[in-house]
Amino acid sequence: MAAAASSSDWPGRYHHIDQILDKPGPRTDPGFLAGDGVKDFLRGQAKILVIGAGGLGCEILANLALTGFKDIHVIDMDTIDISNLNRQFLFRQKDVGKPKATVAAEFIMKRVPGVTVTPYFGKIQDKDEEYYMQFNLVICGLDSVEARRWINATLVNMVDPEVPESLKPLIDGGTEGFKGQARVILPGxxxxxxxxxxxLNKQTQFPICTIANTPRLPEHCIEWASVLEWPRVFADKKLDNDDPDDIDWLYKTALNRAREFKIEGVTWSLTQGVVKNIIPAIASTNAIIAAACCNEAFKIATSSAAFLNNYFMLIGTDGVYSYTFEHEKRQExxxxxxxxxxxxxxxxLTLEQLIETLTERQDIQIKKPSLSTPTKQLYLQAPPQLEQATRPNLEKKVSELVPPSGEVTVTASTLPFSLSLRIAYTS
Ligand SMILES: [Zn+2]
Structure with a gap:
């Protein structure tokens, strides 16, 4: 290989981008510094964090590098699986087993000289506010709601109104089959x-009584096999979703049940899909959404054009339909x-029923919540001593524990924030 080529070795690389940056357009921000000012910022100071180096992340990294971002960081906690290779195009067969972040970073740096990609193989939760504070922009290509909620809450908490740089625009992309969305969040x-x-689409959850007594869908039979039969047959063995033998057992068990109830459609891949909760990933949907996200990142970083306000959705399941709207803040x-x-x-209503209600609410989506009032602990999931001490409250009526208009604080270990409820009693 010749001496490491810098981007200046090939003056044409950013020719088209420069045409946008050299002069203001009809809708450019008044703060836009046409010419060298903005190019120096984009290719010098701008530091962007990409969260996720999977299907969306690979596309995002490539787009950012090709639009002129030079200081890119990427976080991903996964290693490369053979099933990723059909769409995660920065990875090759020889990379299977290696960390996605590291391999993606190396690929981009080799392909687009002059760009630095700094990988971190680990969880976003490993990093603190000081780490996130160094970036100008954060762009997410994740498939996990939990991780998104975490980074969102972290960036909102970081905002100090006295310090404008503490506001880190968050661009979030998500896809599910032919559908996707891209959005711009200015925290606070x-x-x-x-x-x-x-x-969000409601997570499909089937009532246990249906699964146990009146299955109608192939999914019901698969759930029956995994939720009821597995623990009954293998009392001491935890089901391993990644073990083909375990999936095979579930498939055969579900198939027998399906025959018994004359239900068609139980297949091996459906079984795997149901137990692993697999959402189909389509390379071209990822490409559209990642491109939308990167254009917004470019516009925000350069002020060269108006950016998305604030939610773009793509629905490709029925032709091609897209819709952009301003999603409003929710006061609560x-x-x-x-x-x-x-x-x-x-x-x-008992405390236990209240907890159940909370876990079922789509706008809250909390697992294993702990509840307390300003003066007492109502129910704590952990540590075990406190769980045991507060467990008798579960059977009590909430109205015996919380006065009318009383506030209840709800926390969960998976969420970096707490939720305040104001309880009213219907008569
Ligand atoms: Zn909010």
């Missing part, structure tokens, strides 16, 4: 990820709203 200013939690958003969520419940 626009609606945040948590504000729109109720827009536990992350950016600051107001308590009003909850009217029956005075007969």
């Amino acid at each position: 200013i626009t609606s945040c990820y948590e504000c729109s939690l109720d827009m 958003c536990p992350v950016c709203g600051g107001e308590a969520l009003d909850l009217a419940i029956s005075p007969e």
Whole structure:
């Protein structure tokens, strides 16, 4: 290989981008520094963090490097699996087993000389505010709601109104089959990820009684095999979703049950899909959404054009349909709203039933919540001593524990924020 080529070795690389940056357009921001100022910023100071180096992440990294971002960081906790190779184009067969972040970074740096990609193989939760503070922009290509909620809450919490640089624009992309969305979140200013939690597709959950007694769908039979039969047959062995033998057992068990109830459609891959909760990933949907995200990153970093306000959705399941709208802030958003969520419940409701209600609510989506009032602990999931001490409360009525209009704080170990409820009793 010749001496490491820098981007200046090939003056043409950013020729087209320069045409946008050399002069203001009709809708450019008044703060736009046409010419060298903005190019120096983009190719010198601008530091961008990419979260996720999977299907979306590979596309995002390539696009950012090719539009002129030079200081790119990437975080991903996964290693490369053979099943990723059909769409995660920065990876090759020889890379299977290696960390995605590291391999992606090396590929981009080799392909686009002059760009530095700094990988981190690990979880976003490993990093603290000081780490996130160094970036100008954060762009997410994740498939996990939990990770998105975490980074969203972290960036909202970081905003100090006295320090403008503490506001880190968050661009979030997501895909599911032919559908996708891209959005721009200005933490504390626009609606945040948590504000729109109720827009997510409801996780398909089948009632246990249906699974146990009246299966109608192939999915019911598979759930029966994994949720009821597996623990009954293998009391001491945990189901391993990644073990083909375990999936095979589930498949055969579900198939027998399906025959018994004359249900068609149980297949090996459906079994795997149901137990692993696999969402189909389509390379071209990833490409569209990643491109939308990167254009927004470029516009925000350079002020060269108006950026997305604030939610773009793509629906490719029925022709090609797209829609852009301004998602509004929710006053009772536990992350950016600051107001308590009003909850009217029956005075007969027990604490256990309240917890159940909370876990089922689409706008809250909390697993294993712990509840307390300003003066007492109602129920704590951990540590074990406190769980045991507060467990008797589960059977009590909430109305015996919390006065009308009383506030209840809800926390969960998976979420970096707490939720305030204001309880009212229906008569
Ligand atoms: Zn919010």
